[in-house]
Amino acid sequence: MAAGVATWLPFARAAAVGWLPLAKKTMPKPPVDNTSRSDEILYVNVSGVRFQTWKNTLDRYPDTLLGSSEKEFFYNEDTQEYFFDRDPEMFRHILNFYRTGKLHYPRHECIQAFDEELAFYGIVPEIIGDCCMEEYRDKKKENQERLAEDTEANEAMDAPLPPHSTSRERLWRAFENPHTSTMALVFYYVTGFFIAVSVIANVVETVPCRPPKGSVKDLPCGEKYQLAFFCMDTACVLIFTFEYLMRLFAAPSRCKFMRSVMSVIDVVAIMPYYIGLVMPENEDVSGAFVTLRVFRVFRIFKFSRHSQGLRILGYTLKSCASELGFLLFSLTMAIIIFATVMFYAEKGTKGSTFTSIPASFWYTIVTMTTLGYGDMVPNTIAGKIFGSICSLSGVLVIALPVPVIVSNFSRIYHQNQRADKMRAQQKVRLARIRMAKKGTANAFLQYKEDRSVGDRQSNSTALCVKNRSAFEHQHHHLLHCLEKTTNHEFTNEVNYSELCMTESVGFRTSRSTSLSSQQGAQNNSTGCCPRRARRRAAMRLANSTVSVSRGSVQELDTLHVKTTCIPPQTRSSLNAQAGDLKLNCGEQDFTAAIISIPTPPANTPDESLPPSPAPIPGILRNTRATAYTSDTVKISSL
Amino acid sequence: MVRHQPEGLDQLQAQTQFTRKELQSLYRGFKNECPSGLVDEETFKTIYSQFFPQGDATTYAHFLFNAFDSDRSGSIRFEDFVIGLSVLLRGSVTEKLRWAFNLYDINKDGYVTKEEMMAIMTSIYDMMGRYTLPSVRDDSPSEHVERFFKKMDRNRDGVVTIDEFIETCQKDENIMASMQLFENVI
Numbered sequence: 157m158a159a160g161v162a163t164w165l166p167f168a169r170a171a172a173v174g175w176l177p178l179a180k181k182t183m184p185k186p187p188v189d190n191t192s193r194s195d196e197i198l199y200v201n202v203s204g205v206r207f208q209t210w211k212n213t214l215d216r217y218p219d220t221l222l223g224s225s226e227k228e229f230f231y232n233e234d235t236q237e238y239f240f241d242r243d244p245e246m247f248r249h250i251l252n253f254y255r256t257g258k259l260h261y262p263r264h265e266c267i268q269a270f271d272e273e274l275a276f277y278g279i280v281p282e283i284i285g286d287c288c289m290e291e292y293r294d295k296k297k298e299n300q301e302r303l304a305e306d307t308e309a310n311e312a313m314d315a316p317l318p319p320h321s322t323s324r325e326r327l328w329r330a331f332e333n334p335h336t337s338t339m340a341l342v343f344y345y346v347t348g349f350f351i352a353v354s355v356i357a358n359v360v361e362t363v364p365c366r367p368p369k370g371s372v373k374d375l376p377c378g379e380k381y382q383l384a385f386f387c388m389d390t391a392c393v394l395i396f397t398f399e400y401l402m403r404l405f406a407a408p409s410r411c412k413f414m415r416s417v418m419s420v421i422d423v424v425a426i427m428p429y430y431i432g433l434v435m436p437e438n439e440d441v442s443g444a445f446v447t448l449r450v451f452r453v454f455r456i457f458k459f460s461r462h463s464q465g466l467r468i469l470g471y472t473l474k475s476c477a478s479e480l481g482f483l484l485f486s487l488t489m490a491i492i493i494f495a496t497v498m499f500y501a502e503k504g505t506k507g508s509t510f511t512s513i514p515a516s517f518w519y520t521i522v523t524m525t526t527l528g529y530g531d532m533v534p535n536t537i538a539g540k541i542f543g544s545i546c547s548l549s550g551v552l553v554i555a556l557p558v559p560v561i562v563s564n565f566s567r568i569y570h571q572n573q574r575a576d577k578m579r580a581q582q583k584v585r586l587a588r589i590r591m592a593k594k595g596t597a598n599a600f601l602q603y604k605e606d607r608s609v610g611d612r613q614s615n616s617t618a619l620c621v622k623n624r625s626a627f628e629h630q631h632h633h634l635l636h637c638l639e640k641t642t643n644h645e646f647t648n649e650v651n652y653s654e655l656c657m658t659e660s661v662g663f664r665t666s667r668s669t670s671l672s673s674q675q676g677a678q679n680n681s682t683g684c685c686p687r688r689a690r691r692r693a694a695m696r697l698a699n700s701t702v703s704v705s706r707g708s709v710q711e712l713d714t715l716h717v718k719t720t721c722i723p724p725q726t727r728s729s730l731n732a733q734a735g736d737l738k739l740n741c742g743e744q745d746f747t748a749a750i751i752s753i754p755t756p757p758a759n760t761p762d763e764s765l766p767p768s769p770a771p772i773p774g775i776l777r778n779t780r781a782t783a784y785t786s787d788t789v790k791i792s793s794l
Numbered sequence: 795m796v797r798h799q800p801e802g803l804d805q806l807q808a809q810t811q812f813t814r815k816e817l818q819s820l821y822r823g824f825k826n827e828c829p830s831g832l833v834d835e836e837t838f839k840t841i842y843s844q845f846f847p848q849g850d851a852t853t854y855a856h857f858l859f860n861a862f863d864s865d866r867s868g869s870i871r872f873e874d875f876v877i878g879l880s881v882l883l884r885g886s887v888t889e890k891l892r893w894a895f896n897l898y899d900i901n902k903d904g905y906v907t908k909e910e911m912m913a914i915m916t917s918i919y920d921m922m923g924r925y926t927l928p929s930v931r932d933d934s935p936s937e938h939v940e941r942f943f944k945k946m947d948r949n950r951d952g953v954v955t956i957d958e959f960i961e962t963c964q965k966d967e968n969i970m971a972s973m974q975l976f977e978n979v980i
Contacts, residue, residue: 161844163823166979167875168845170882171858173890174897175918176972177963178942183972186979195819210822255826 199237205244220278246273261288267295327406354392393429425455472565483557501539524550798831800872811884832869849923861897905953
C-alpha cells in the first residue's frame, strides 16, 4: 500500500459517518487496534550515520525489514537504536522510499550493490519509480549480459576436459579450440595453409603464362599446367573433405552443425570439385561447370574460423541487418526516381547513352556513390541539373545508416576485447586462488607437524602456537576432526609422489572429487600412476574440507589423504564407489620401516561399494622417512 | 503556485477536540501528501477512489468534498480537514448528525429533497460497482430513498429538515449505537 493511502485511510473511515443514518443493516464492529497510538521517533544508526524517522513512516511497508519486527534483531539496547552495518549512502535512498513512497535509483551506484541493499532491506526492485525505472532496467540488463558472458567464458573452451570424455568429445574440443593440444594446433595450421594454397592456386590459375613452344597466344597458367593445378586442387579438396567429415563426426549435434554457417561454407567450397568429377566432358554442360568453379572462391571464407576479426565483421553485418535493409531500400527508391528523371531528361538528345530506364540505373548508382566513371554523361541542361541533385542526395542517403553500423561494430569489437580481458583476468585470479589454497594446505600440514612434534616434546608445544590467528586454529581443528572422522590423514604432493615413486606393482590409487564444487571442478591428474586415471572413484565429502572461505573459489587443490589403520572405519562421511580402492594398512610410525598388510576391499564397511573385482594381493613394502603408509587416497577438495 | 499555511497550532487546538500531538501527527501526514497545503477536488477524488477499487467513487467523493470544503473555496485546507475530522471523531452525536445532514443537503439550503437524496444514494450505490451479491437493481437506490423518506419525513411535505432528521435518528437505536463506531480511528 502506498504511503498516501495509509495516511488517508483514517479520514475515509471517519467520513463513513455519513452512511450511518442511511444504513439498511447494523454496522460491523470496528477492528481493535492495540498498538500504541502515539508516534515516536526511531533512531537508526547505519555505520555511524544516524538517521531518525517516525515509527509510522517505517510502518507504512510492513513486509520490509524496517517495517516489520525483523528490525528488532538489529536493536542495540545499550545505545537505544537500530544498528545496521551497511552502506549509509544507500540507506539514504532506502529511507526516502519510506518517506515518499517512491524508490529512486542512484545513477552513480553499482547496480549489483544497489540490488543487494534492496534485497537486504526486503524491498522489491519492481517498485522503482518511473523516473528511474528505465535507467535501472538498462543497467540491470547490461549487468546480466556481462554475467552471462562470464559464465560462458568460465565453461568455455579453455576449461580442462572432463575426465570421462569420449574421443568424439575430445575431437570436437580440438576442432573448436585448437590451443588445447598440439595435434589440434598442427591441424589448425595445416588447414589454414591449405586454404591459402587453394585460394592462391585459384588466383594464379588465371594469370597468363608464357605460351608453350609453337604457339603465339598467351595462355592462362591454368591451362598450361593443367595437371599440376588439378593435383593441387585435389589435394586441397581431400583435406577439406576430410576435415568436414571429421567435424561432422565429432559434432555433438549433427543437425545443428549441418545447419551452421561454417559448415555450409565448407560444403559449398568442396562441392564444385566433386560435381566437376561427376560431370561428363560435355561442351554444353562445361559452360555451367565453369560457373560452378566460381564457388571455389568461397574457400576464402573458411578463414573466418581462423580469424577473430572476420567473425566480428560477420556478426556486425548480421546485427545491423535492419539498418542495411533500410539503406538498401532507400537507395533503391532513390535510384528508380533519379533513373526515371534522367531518362526522360536525356530522351531527346541524339546519341544519348541513356537508352532506357534500366540503363539509367547504372548512371544513377555510379553517381550516387560518387564514383563517376564517366561512361554515361548527361548532355542536356536539365539532365545536368538532375545529375547534380542525384550525386548530392547520394552522399546523404549513404551517410545516414553508416554510423549505426559503425557503432554496432565498435560495440561488438569492444565486447570481444572485454571477453579476452576477462579470460586473462580469470587466469590470474585462478592462479592467485591456487596459491592461497596451497598456502592454507601447507599451513595445516605445518600445524600438524608441529603438533605431532609437540606431542613428543611437551616443552616445545609453545612453538606450535606461532603467529596463528584464531581463525586458523579453529580451521585446523576442523580439518583435524575430519581426519579423525575418516581415519585418513592429509599430506602434500611431495610426500605423495615420493610414495608413488617407491611403490611397486599392483598399486592403485583412487581419486575423489569433492562435490562442494558447483561447477563440477575436476580433479587434476597426477603425474604419477597415469594409467590408473581411467578408473577413478568419486568420493563425496559431506563436509568440505580445505575449502577456503575467503572469497569465491573456483579452483581445485589436491591434497592427498592417506589411510591409517584398517579395522572397520568410521567412514560415515565417505561414500566410496571405489571399484578399485585398495587399502593397505600399516602402522603409522615415525621412524621405523613400515610393513603394509594387504586387505581385500571387502573389509571396508561401506555398503555402497559396488562389487569389486578380485583384489590384487597387497605388497609388503618398506617406506621410511615419512610416517605414512602405502596406500594413499587422494581427495580433491574445493 | 498556490500555497496555504494553516493557522497556528493553538488556534486549531481551540477549535477542535484534538490534542496537540494528534494535530501535529495529522498535519505531518497531510503535509506529506499535499506539500502545497491544499487539496483540490481532483486529488481528493483520486485519493478517495483508491479505497473503493471496485466501483466508481468519484460522485460520492464530490459530495464529500463539498461537505468538507465549508467555505466553498474549491480546495480543502488543513483547517477544513481537521475541523471536519474533529466533528466526525470527537464530536457529540448531534454534531455528527448535523454533519451528515450537511452532507446530504447538496445545495446547503437546509432541506434535503428527494432529488438530493436520490443523487447521494445513487453515488453510494455506484461505489459498490457491478459485481455484488445480489446485484444492484436499477431501482435499488430509489427504493432505498423511499424508505429513508418514509422514516424521516414526518410531516410528509417531501423534504426532510434538520430537526426532523435529528429527531428521527435519535429515536433509532441502531443509528445511535453505530455513531460510536469510528471514534478510535485516530
